[in-house]
Amino acid sequence: MDLFSQAADADRAEELRATLNRYAHAYYVLDAPLVPDAEYDRLFRELQGIEAEHPELLRADSPTQRVGGAALKALAEVRHRVPMLSIETETDTTEGGAIAFDVRVRRKLGLADTAPPVEYAVELKFDGLAINLRYEEGVLVQAATRGDGEVGEDVTHNVRTIGGIPLRLQAQAPAVLEVRGEIYMRRDDFERLNARQTERGEKTFINPRNTAAGAVRQLDPAIAAQRPLSFFAYGVGEIQGWKEPPVTHAGLVDALAGFGLPVCAHRTVTQGAAGLTAFHQHIAALRDSLPFDIDGIVYKVNSLALQRELGFRNREPNWAVAHKYPAQEELTKLLDIEVQVGRTGAITPVARLAPVFVGGVTVTNATLHNEDELRRKDLKIGDTVIVRRAGDVIPEVVGSVAERRTGREHEFVMPTLCPVCGSHIVREEGESIARCSGGLACRAQRTQAIIHFAGRRMMDIDGLGERYIESLVEFGYIDRIADLYTLRLDDLLDMKRRADERDGVTPETVQQGKIATKWAENLIAAIAASKQPPLARLLFALGIRHVGESTAKTLAGWLGSLEWIRCAPKEIFAVLPDIGDVVAESLHDFFSEPNNERVLDELLRAGVKPLDEHLPTARLAQRIGMAELLGHLKIPRLTAIRSQHLAALVTSIAALVELRSEQILALDLPAEVTSALDTWLADKGNFDRLKRLENYCSRLLAITPQEDSAVVSPFTDMTFVLTGTLPTLTRDQARALIETSGGKVSSSVSKKTDYVVAGSEAGSKLANAQKLGITILDEAGLLALVGEHKDPPL
DNA sequence: CCACCTCGAGTTCC
DNA sequence: CTCGAGGTGG
Numbered sequence: 001m002d003l004f005s006q007a008a009d010a011d012r013a014e015e016l017r018a019t020l021n022r023y024a025h026a027y028y029v030l031d032a033p034l035v036p037d038a039e040y041d042r043l044f045r046e047l048q049g050i051e052a053e054h055p056e057l058l059r060a061d062s063p064t065q066r067v068g069g070a071a072l073k074a075l076a077e078v079r080h081r082v083p084m085l086s087i088e089t090e091t092d093t094t095e096g097g098a099i100a101f102d103v104r105v106r107r108k109l110g111l112a113d114t115a116p117p118v119e120y121a122v123e124l125k126f127d128g129l130a131i132n133l134r135y136e137e138g139v140l141v142q143a144a145t146r147g148d149g150e151v152g153e154d155v156t157h158n159v160r161t162i163g164g165i166p167l168r169l170q171a172q173a174p175a176v177l178e179v180r181g182e183i184y185m186r187r188d189d190f191e192r193l194n195a196r197q198t199e200r201g202e203k204t205f206i207n208p209r210n211t212a213a214g215a216v217r218q219l220d221p222a223i224a225a226q227r228p229l230s231f232f233a234y235g236v237g238e239i240q241g242w243k244e245p246p247v248t249h250a251g252l253v254d255a256l257a258g259f260g261l262p263v264c265a266h267r268t269v270t271q272g273a274a275g276l277t278a279f280h281q282h283i284a285a286l287r288d289s290l291p292f293d294i295d296g297i298v299y300k301v302n303s304l305a306l307q308r309e310l311g312f313r314n315r316e317p318n319w320a321v322a323h324k325y326p327a328q329e330e331l332t333k334l335l336d337i338e339v340q341v342g343r344t345g346a347i348t349p350v351a352r353l354a355p356v357f358v359g360g361v362t363v364t365n366a367t368l369h370n371e372d373e374l375r376r377k378d379l380k381i382g383d384t385v386i387v388r389r390a391g392d393v394i395p396e397v398v399g400s401v402a403e404r405r406t407g408r409e410h411e412f413v414m415p416t417l418c419p420v421c422g423s424h425i426v427r428e429e430g431e432s433i434a435r436c437s438g439g440l441a442c443r444a445q446r447t448q449a450i451i452h453f454a455g456r457r458m459m460d461i462d463g464l465g466e467r468y469i470e471s472l473v474e475f476g477y478i479d480r481i482a483d484l485y486t487l488r489l490d491d492l493l494d495m496k497r498r499a500d501e502r503d504g505v506t507p508e509t510v511q512q513g514k515i516a517t518k519w520a521e522n523l524i525a526a527i528a529a530s531k532q533p534p535l536a537r538l539l540f541a542l543g544i545r546h547v548g549e550s551t552a553k554t555l556a557g558w559l560g561s562l563e564w565i566r567c568a569p570k571e572i573f574a575v576l577p578d579i580g581d582v583v584a585e586s587l588h589d590f591f592s593e594p595n596n597e598r599v600l601d602e603l604l605r606a607g608v609k610p611l612d613e614h615l616p617t618a619r620l621a622q623r624i625g626m627a628e629l630l631g632h633l634k635i636p637r638l639t640a641i642r643s644q645h646l647a648a649l650v651t652s653i654a655a656l657v658e659l660r661s662e663q664i665l666a667l668d669l670p671a672e673v674t675s676a677l678d679t680w681l682a683d684k685g686n687f688d689r690l691k692r693l694e695n696y697c698s699r700l701l702a703i704t705p706q707e708d709s710a711v712v713s714p715f716t717d718m719t720f721v722l723t724g725t726l727p728t729l730t731r732d733q734a735r736a737l738i739e740t741s742g743g744k745v746s747s748s749v750s751k752k753t754d755y756v757v758a759g760s761e762a763g764s765k766l767a768n769a770q771k772l773g774i775t776i777l778d779e780a781g782l783l784a785l786v787g788e789h790k791d792p793p794l
Numbered sequence: 795c796c797a798c799c800t801c802g803a804g805t806t807c808c
Numbered sequence: 809c810t811c812g813a814g815g816t817g818g
Contacts, residue, residue, distance in 0.1 A: 342804060350805085367805050369811070394806055394809055432812065433803095546814075548802045578800080580815050747809095750799055765809095801814080 009050050013057045016047040020063040021168055028164035029262040061139045061168035066160045066225070075153040075217065078144040082237040084132060084180065085149055087298065088316045090323045098276035101299055101321045108310055108318060117272025121249040121302040122279045123234060124266050125322050127293040128184030129213045131155075132237050133165065138173040140165070145216065149315075155216050158224035159183070164231045170260035178237030179261060185212040186292050189228035204376070206386060206399035207329065208293055230292070233261040248302045266290075269302055280323060287325065289767050296324035331401065332356035334383045337368065337412040341420050341444035343452050343543055345435040349374055349412065351385075351397050358387055363395040370432045371414050378402070380409035420444040440595070446480070447473045449543050453481045457549060458541035459533055462526040463519075471499040481541075482599045484527055485606035492520040535562060535610040544590045546583045554578055555587075558623075560615035564700065566591045566600060569693045571632040575624055584632075621701050626651055629693065637676040645669070646677075653694040657687070718743045719752055723766050724759035726779040734782065741786050749774065757782050 020043055026034045048064050051057055058065070090097035105118055130146040143159035144152040159165060162183065169177070185193075185208040193211070194204040205211040215227035233256045239245070246252040250269045257263045266286070270279055276299050283297050301307050301319040310319040333354040340348045349368040356363055366387065368374045377399045379385065384404035388396050414434060416425055423438030436442050440449070450469050454461040461484070472478045475498050477491045496516055500508075508516065533541070539552035539562075547555070558576050559565045568591075573584035590596055627647035631640055638646065649667050650656050664678050680686050720738050722731055722745060729737070734757060735745045749756060749768045756769035757777045769776055777785065 340804085344803075346804070348804065361807060363806075365806065367810095369804080373811085389806090396810085546802070550801060578815060582814060746800070748800070752799075795818105797816105797818090799814105799816085802812090804811095805809090 006054065009054055010057055013047060013050045013054075013062075016043055016050070017059065017062050017168075020044060020047065021061070021166065022170075024063060024163060025166060025170070025260045029166075029260065059139075060141065063167065066163075066167070075155065075219070078142065078147075078152050078154045080132060080144065080147075080150060080152060080237065082178065083149050083315075084130060084146045084152070084237070085312075085315055085317065087320045087322050089296075090321045095277045095280060097321075097323050098280055098299065099273045101323070102273035102276060105301060105310065105319070109306065117275070118306075119248075119269060119271055119302040120276060121253075121269055121300045122267060122276065123253075123298050123300075124264055124283065124290075124294045125296040125298045125324070126182040126184050126232060126264075127209045127295045128182040129209075129216055131159065131181060131183050131216070131231070133159070133179040133181070133233075134238075135169055135173060135177045135179065137175060138169040138177075140167050153217065157221040158216050158218055161221055161225035162229045162231055164229075164262045166260045171258055172243070173259050174239055174243075175241035177239055177242070177259075179233050179256060180235035180237055181231055181233035181261070183212055183216055183229055183231050184208065184292050185215075185228060186230055188291060189230070193228060203378075231262055232264045233257075234263070234298075247304055249300050249304065249307070250302055252304070276323075284325060289770075293328075294325075296322050298322050328358065329386055329388045329398065330356045330358040331384055332363075332387055334379060334381060334385045334397070334400070337374070337379070337381055339415060339419060341418060341436050341442065341448070343445060343448035344545060345418075345438065345442065345445050347415075347418070347425055347434045347436060349414075351379075353385070353387060353397075356387055358389050358395070361389070363387055363389070366395040366397050368397060371427075371434065372432050374412060380405075380411055382406075382409035418442060418444075440480075443473065450478065450481055450484070452543050453541045454484070454530075455541075458537055459530045460537070461530045463523050464526065468495070468523075471495050475499075480599055482602035482606060485531075485603065485608065487524065487527065489517075489520050489524060492523055493517065496520070531606075531608050533608075533610055535560075535612055538562070538608070538610040539565070542590070542596075545586045547587065551579065551583060556613050558616065558620060559700075561612040562600070562604075562610055564615075566597075567696070569689070569696055571629050571693055572624065572696065574632040575628045577623075581632075615700075615703055617701060617703050624697060624701070626653070629653065629697075633690075635677060635680045637673050642669070642673055646673075653690060653697060656681075657690050657694055718754045720745050721747070721749050721753050721756045721765060721769070722759075723756060726757070726759035729779055734779075737782070737786060755782075755785075 020040065023034050023040050023043075027040075044063065047062065051062065051064060090101060102118065106115070109118070111118070132144045132146070132152065133140060134142040134144075140160070141156075142154065143156045143165075144154055146152050160167065187208060190205070190208040190211060197204045205214075211227065212229055215224045215229055218224040234253060236252065236256075246255050248269075250267070253263050253267065266283065268279065270276065280297060283294075287294065299321050301310060307317070307319040310317070312318060334351055335354055336352040337349050338352060340350055342348060349371065351366045351368050353364050353366060368377075368379070377397065379397065379400050383400040385400050386398040388398050414425070417423065418425055418436035418438055421436065421438040421442035421444065423436050423442060425434050426437050427434040436445065438445065440446050447470055450473065451466050453459055454464045454469065464484075469478075472487075472491075472495055475495055477487065477495055478484060493516060496519075497508075534556070536549070536552040536556040539547065539555055540549050554576055555565055555573075559568060559572075565587075568587075570584050570588040573579050573587050574581060579587075625647065627644045630638065630643040630647055646667070646669065650659065659681060661678050664674055664681075667674070669677070681690075720743050722734055726734055738745050746753065749765050749772065751772060753769065753772075753774050755775050755777050756766065757779070758766045758769075759779065766776065
């Protein structure tokens with residue numbers, strides 16, 4: 001090898017290092033790639049080639065050295081040259097905390113009340129892992145964790161794998177520059193990582209912070225390299241040879257950005273206490289939509305000279321404070337795991353927790369959904385667990401803290417018998433939910449069925465709450481939904497007396513007796529008032545499996561009356577939109593169960609009279625086509641295509657019933673279909689089924705089609721999603737408004753959503769809508785939109 | 795057959 | 809709100 005080529009390679013290697021580092025900066029830090037990935041890979045491999053040939057050209061700042069080297073035995077200790085101090089946490093989480101800090105600063109600086117406001121640099125407090133990056137002559141030489149502030153751990157090998165951390169600084173960096181910042185994991189990266197773990201059947205991680213911290217402290221850099229970590233710089237440690245050092249904190253962070261280090265955009269310079277509280281409010285509103293977790297914000301006196309003047313106390317700077325938001329995650333003890341029995345018999349494990357204040361409320365219970373979930377989270381009774389109220393409402397046990405185990409924890413054992421009725425608990429193959437097999441013989445299921453029936457979106461019996469229904473069932477006054485309508489005043493009063501007795505409530509005075517009678521009268525009246533619900537509500541109230549609000553509306557809208565629905569053949573259900581085999585089967589099972597038939601009859605006899613819908617005969621005739629019906633009859637060998645074919649030849653059910661063997665032969669169908677059809681028709685059961693279907697269809701369609709008063713609305717086929725709390729309208733009112741204008745209200749945001757109506761405290765749905773670029777309305781916007789299309793000027 | 799969209803069901807706290 | 813699972817369209 002001649003010297004000339006070696007010199008050329010050295011130049012080329014230097015050039016490649018610079019180019020690749022520039023590309024990496026654009027990609028990771030600026031989020032604006034300069035070249036396609038393939039081009040980066042090509043140059044990367046070229047550099048690898050040169051370095052393999054000339055090991056003496058290897059440099060610490062070479063991008064090829066991000067992942068390299070073998071796993072360590074243990075992490076080495078690093079003594080920080082300038083201690084990594086923590087900042088004081090303001091205990092007052094309200095605005096008062098910001099004001100108190102400003103007052104302390106002004107007093108320490110000896111400022112008069114009339115003096116101008118102090119200038120502050122304000123930024124986010126990231127929920128990650130604090131780190132010190134040491135650059136010498138612009139090259140990253142060491143990365144260390146905070147540790148106890150004096151001595152940390154050397155994690156250089158892992159930190160090198162983080163794409164956003166430059167291995168070489170841009171511009172004229174000081175001879176020595178220690179950068180302080182936070183390593184964290186973005187929420188979306190965290191979720192993707194977990195999705196990948198699930199895919200591979202590996203354990204998922206609990207939260208971004210623990211995952212990031214764990215990754216940085218890995219011994220094997222290859223593992224750390226697979227964890228998507230990010231970094232923000234916000235301060236400095238030791239500095240030597242900085243020619244024009246900044247004079248403010250904001251200027252310092254800007255300078256770090258100038259060196260190619262990633263800094264957070266959510267920072268600003270502001271004046272006085274008012275500026276601090278404004279930033280506090282601003283970030284509080286933004287918190288849930290940030291791409292990463294924060295646990296608060298940080299206020300710093302902007303002027304570095306003033307910082308020096310303020311100095312330290314108890315090894316904490318007097319010129320900075322962390323102002324936290326109420327925790328969204330807390331640790332608590334998992335005291336016990338109990339099971340609940342739901343309306344459908346679903347056995348749900350529920351966590352009983354030591355009370356813990358999280359996200360603004362005290363949480364003592366949290367659902368664990370099902371057994372798989374519980375095992376996935378590795379929960380044992382007695383564990384210390386992480387509880388979250390993810391910006392939302394419903395508490396969730398995120399996972400257990402394995403390090404806190406004492407050995408006295410024990411596994412939860414799923415019961416095999418229902419705790420309420422003693423029936424067997426069965427878990428169907430491939431299902432995640434275990435169910436009590438007791439059906440309505442199980443008191444829990446009976447009670448839940450009645451609670452459901454009386455609920456607001458169903459029969460809406462005002463004043464008949466969960467408590468009373470439980471007592472009524474417990475003392476035997478009601479057993480089934482129909483019994484509600486035969487309840488007498490005395491039954492209610494007796495029930496209340498016995499319930500009070502059980503609870504040890506003092507015997508009643510005359511005054512209280514009067515109140516109780518009034519209560520019972522009102523309740524009886526409320527029950528009577530529920531007797532004429534819209535048909536869909538009654539259907540939903542019945543609690544048929546797989547039939548919720550939406551399916552109930554479909555049934556009511558297409559078949560019009562309870563009479564037509566309860567005697568409909570399975571195939572009719574299945575041709576309706578959004579109803580498939582499973583739901584059709586469930587409906588058919590429900591209406592052919594003698595117990596249910598009796599209950600329905602009793603309801604009708606008691607005077608329950610649902611408001612029927614107009615029967616859309618014309619549309620119905622279109623939908624109940626021969627091909628569709630054939631498809632749902634489950635005739636062997638008759639595929640969807642062949643059903644269409646046969647439907648063209650035999651155009652009505654009536655004709656099919658009459659079909660003789662010779663005629664089937666003449667149809668010119670594939671031989672196997674001919675014989676299968678022949679055998680199928682010859683079966684008495686099938687023949688009767690067909691007869692009934694034919695009979696049903698002809699009666700149903702014989703009803704004279706009424707004029708379809710086609711209300712053409714500009715909202716037709718528009719899908720809305722509601723989220724958050726609107727200022728004046730309730731959710732139900734907004735929903736009614738949209739529906740009466742012809743729109744549809746859906747529960748989740750997708751590409752098909754036309755508008756998202758967002759109120760205050762909107763959650764993930766709003767974020768999702770923003771991501772998908774869906775038009776977002778506030779209440780006023782919705783009203784305007786409705787108003788525009790209503791009452792066109794004459 | 796798969797991917798995507800909806801719906802159903804269960805749940806917390808005040 | 810979230811998960812699971814049913815329905816549908818490509």
